[in-house]
Amino acid sequence: MISADDGTFSYLPVPVIRVQGTPEYCGFEYGVAAQALIGANLDLYLRRFRVEAGLDLAAVRTAGDAFRRTTVELHPRVAQMLDGVAEGAGVGVGEIYALNARTELIYGSTTAPAVVDGRDGGCTAAGVLGTHTASGNLLLGQNWDWHPDQREAMVLLATRDERGLTVLALAEAGMLAKTGLNSAGVGVCVNMLGCDRDGLPTDGTPPGVPYHVLLRAALEADSLAGAFKAAMRGTRNSSINLLLGQAGESGGELIDLELVPGDAGWLHPVDGVLTHANHLESGVRVHDTMKDYGGSSMFRSARARRLLGPAALAGKVTEDDLAELFGDHASFPHAICRHVDERDAVADRSETVYSVLLDLDDLRLGIAAGPPCGHEYGWLSLTR
Known part of the structure; x- marks a missing residue:
């Protein structure tokens, strides 16, 4: 069951779509509704x-058809849902899978830009163990930075499957997940990465698992x-960073997973806090293409850790602390709270499109339109 904290969805900045059933049926109903x-x-x-x-x-x-074959093989339940989305929306299956592989297709071709998220990176994520929060609850959150045109093509997708698992996630329409949580207390935040191994295969071998399929899985x-x-x-x-957490005993657990083609690295919380931006921090042995350009990623993660540090050491981090962090303007407009830089070409512009907070113990998701410095968070509760 999904409910808004005040019993209404009217104040949320994103339409909520709720479906229930098998993966195929959930996908079909989502496709019809959206x-x-x-x-x-x-x-x-x-x-x-x-x-x-x-x-x-x-x-x-x-x-898209090639990515579908990979998804069917490795994540069949996700494939069943995406097939249903295509049928319900009345669009080609290949187009839906291409949409869910948009990162690979935009950044994986020989003509694609070599940097991530426009020209200067984007997205800052943070997690705090329940041992270091005022409520004792494990908290996660992130700013999702992308082209401002994307704001009008988003949904909050709530699914309850035949196993009884409920998932609530922010998603680009036609995709199945970005940032979100489920009824088992698992939560995911995401940052785009880039390395010298990124790119679609040119030797006829099948493509890998699409970025957004991986998130849903x-x-x-x-x-x-x-x-x-x-x-x-x-x-x-494509390279991707996942900040993963699960509520549980002794404050729950957090881990940050840096995935690059052919390798992976991971990070653990320090003093209860784990943060990430758009550059590699785990020491995985690839060339980080963010180094070829620079940008705000190089300080956003460290700044987020520093801003949360005093409250975390006191064991008093709150949702308000995370919201304040995601509204931070150091190095404006290329800040944690990202604003459009009018000097950028229109196609290269980026800003915080939405900001998301997750309480993995109380199973709540808060969302604010971006940039979040000027917007309130609306909350939805997910009950087991």
Whole structure:
């Protein structure tokens, strides 16, 4: 069951879509309910695929079909749901899978830009163990930074499957997850990464697991270990960072997982706090392409740790502390709270589109339109 804290969804900045049943049925009902938004999102990305990656519609569909085969093999439940989305929305299956592989298609072609999230990185995530929060609850959150046009093509997707697992996640329409949590107390935040191994295969071998399929697979797990295993399964063509947590005894647990093609690294909390931005921190042996450009990622993660440090050491971090962190303007407009830099070309602009807070013990998700410095968080509760 999903409910808003005050019994209404009217104040939330994103439409809520609730479905229940088997993966296929959940996907179909989602596709029907979000048909217009999915169509709008496909239009946005088909344009980006054409302009930024040189892919026409036929090439997009062919690529999507290849990603579908990988998804069916490695994450069949996710594939069943995506097949249902395509049927319910009345769009091609290949287009839906290409949408869910938008990171690989935009950044994985030979003509794609070599840096992440526009020109300067984007997204800052933070987690605090329950041993260091005022409530004793494990808290996660992030700013999701991307092109401002994306704001109008988003949903909060709530699914309850035939196993009884409920998932609540922010998602681009037609996708199944980005940041979110489930009824087992597992939560996921995400940051884009980049390394010299990124790129689609050119030798005819099948593509790896799409970035956004991997996110949904992690949220389908009923334990932190299960989410970790799901995220590691199969090969990858794009680098991705997952800040994973699960509520539980002694403040729960957090781990940060840096996934690159062919390798992985991980980080553990220090003094109860774990943060991440868009550069590699674990020492995994690849060339971090953020080093080729620089940008705000190089200080955002460290600043987030420092800003949370005093309250964490006192064991008093609150949701308000995280909200204040995500509104931080150091190095404005290239800050944790990212604002559009009018000097950037329109296609390269980025800002905090939405900010999300997760309470993994009370199973609550808070969301604010971005940049969050000027918006309140609306909350939804997820009951087991």
